[in-house]
Structure formats: structure tokens, C-alpha cells
Amino acid sequence: MKRGKRYIEAAKNIDRTTLYDTAEAISVVKKNAVAKFDETIEAHIRTGCDGRHADQQIRGAVVLPHGTGKKVRVLVFAKNAKADEALAAGAEYVGAEELIPKIQNEGWLDFDVVVATPDMMGVVGRLGRVLGPKGLMPNPKAGTVTMDVTKAVKDIKAGKIEYRLDKTNIVHVPIGKASFTEEQLADNFQTLIDAIRKARPAAVKGQYLRSITLTSTMGPGVKLNTAKFV
Structure with a gap:
């Protein structure tokens, strides 16, 4: 993979043989975020889980105290009073069956998170093939299938993020x-x-957090010392 000049210059600031502590890693990643836009800082956490087993899955959500810095567009599937609640809480889009053809046939995906009341999951389930691969399917574990749409929308707007294993057992x-x-x-x-530590599945044996890398959108990764997180 060919790297740009900025990436190569930034990589010179990192000692690949060193495992950094959190404060130092964050400092280095911030210094290397020199793109012309406000880069996202990401954590990539390689776990000792085997996601092929149901009892070793990790999935949940957490509200970051300072948010993500990104404006999140929320779509809520709800009816009647719950639809009114969702709009009052700040959801950009609220609807029911009438949204199905718009998403399925017209490819409308101008939203970042989908919330649904439990009674609407039969409707939302018809969109599984579209929303599932994009990680947009509402899920009770992530708090996006709920009757408390006000709390769900407000938490998402405040910086709630979802975490889960990918196919290589890494959380991004x-x-x-x-x-x-x-x-x-x-x-x-x-x-x-x-x-993520609290979400450790009981079935996981050995080291749970194998490696943690912090990176910016365009910058090189900085590896953390995981010993203190064990």
C-alpha cells in the first residue's frame, strides 16, 4: 500500500518498538493529525475472543463523556405518541411503514443511527438486508430497541457509541x-x-485485550501498553 508524504513524516514520530501509555499515545496521535480537516481519533482493540462462538460475542454501547465531535443523524421507527417523543428529543427522521420503500427501493440512507420501538421491529426486520451489512440494524443490547425513545435519542446525541467485534475479533x-x-x-x-472490560464474556480464556492501537483518520497507529488494562 502506497503511503503519502504526510503519513511517512508522521510515522517518523513513532517508535514502533515501544508500547506507549495512554497519555503519551494520545499526545502523539494528536500531533500526527495534520490533515486539512478535523480527523477522527479511533481506538482499535484486538481481543482474545472467538466471535464464531455466541458466548464470546461482545456488543454494547457507552456514552462518551465528551461526545464524538460528530453530528449524528437519528432515524426513529415509531408511531403515535412515541413518534412525537422522538421528534421532541431531537431525532432528524421519524416514521413507520412508509419509510420501507424509501430505504429499500430508493436507497435512502441519510442517517447514522436507527432506533425502533419493540412493536416496530416487525417492520424494521424487512430492512435487514439493507441495514444489517451497514451496522444500522437496531439492537436491544445497544439500547436502540426501546420504548424510551427520548433517552435513546438524547444519549446518541450526547455521544453514545456502539461497540462490537468485527470478523477478525477487533473492536473499532x-x-x-x-x-x-x-x-x-x-x-x-x-x-x-x-x-469493554465489563463486557468481557465469561467464556474467554487467556488474555482478553491482546493489543490496543490509537490512530487518527489519516495518521499511523500508535500501540498502547495493554498491561494496565488486564
Whole structure:
């Protein structure tokens, strides 16, 4: 893979043989975020889970204390009073069956998170083939299938993020923007790690957090010392 000049220059600031502590890693990643836009800072956490087994899955959600720095567009599937609640809480889009053809046939996907009341899941289920591969399907574990749509929408707007294993047993999550202070990023990261540690499946044997890398959208990764998170 061919790397750009900025990436190559930024990579010179990182000692590949060193495992950094959190504060130092955040500082290095921020310094290397030199793109012309406000880069997202991400955590990539390689676990000792085997996601092929149902009892070793990790999936949940956590509200980052300083948010993600991204404006999140929320779509809520709800009817009547619950639809009114969702709009009052700040959801950009609210609807029911009438949204199915718009999403299925017209390819409308101008939203980042989907919330649904339990009674609407029969309707939302028809969109599984569209929403599922994009990670947009509402899920009770992530708090996106709920009767409390007000709390769901407000939490998402406040910086709630979902975490789950990918096919290679890695969790990829944004923890903020390069414009955040180092303290804000450290707070968000610690909140995320605490949640993932609590979510450790009982069936996982051996080391749970194998490696943690922090990176910015365009910058090189910085590896953390995982010993303190074990």
C-alpha cells in the first residue's frame, strides 16, 4: 500500500518498538493529525475472543463523556405518541411503514443511527438486508430497541457509541476528534475501555485485550501498553 508524504513524516514520530501509555499515545496521535480537516481519533482493540462462538460475542454501547465531535443523524421507527417523543428529543427522521420503500427501493440512507420501538421491529426486520451489512440494524443490547425513545435519542446525541467485534475479533471505535483536548480524549478512551472490560464474556480464556492501537483518520497507529488494562 502506497503511503503519502504526510503519513511517512508522521510515522517518523513513532517508535514502533515501544508500547506507549495512554497519555503519551494520545499526545502523539494528536500531533500526527495534520490533515486539512478535523480527523477522527479511533481506538482499535484486538481481543482474545472467538466471535464464531455466541458466548464470546461482545456488543454494547457507552456514552462518551465528551461526545464524538460528530453530528449524528437519528432515524426513529415509531408511531403515535412515541413518534412525537422522538421528534421532541431531537431525532432528524421519524416514521413507520412508509419509510420501507424509501430505504429499500430508493436507497435512502441519510442517517447514522436507527432506533425502533419493540412493536416496530416487525417492520424494521424487512430492512435487514439493507441495514444489517451497514451496522444500522437496531439492537436491544445497544439500547436502540426501546420504548424510551427520548433517552435513546438524547444519549446518541450526547455521544453514545456502539461497540462490537468485527470478523477478525477487533473492536473499532471513534473516541473523539483531533480538535479535542488530550484530557477529553483520555476521558473518552477510559470510559470506552471500562465498558469493554465489563463486557468481557465469561467464556474467554487467556488474555482478553491482546493489543490496543490509537490512530487518527489519516495518521499511523500508535500501540498502547495493554498491561494496565488486564
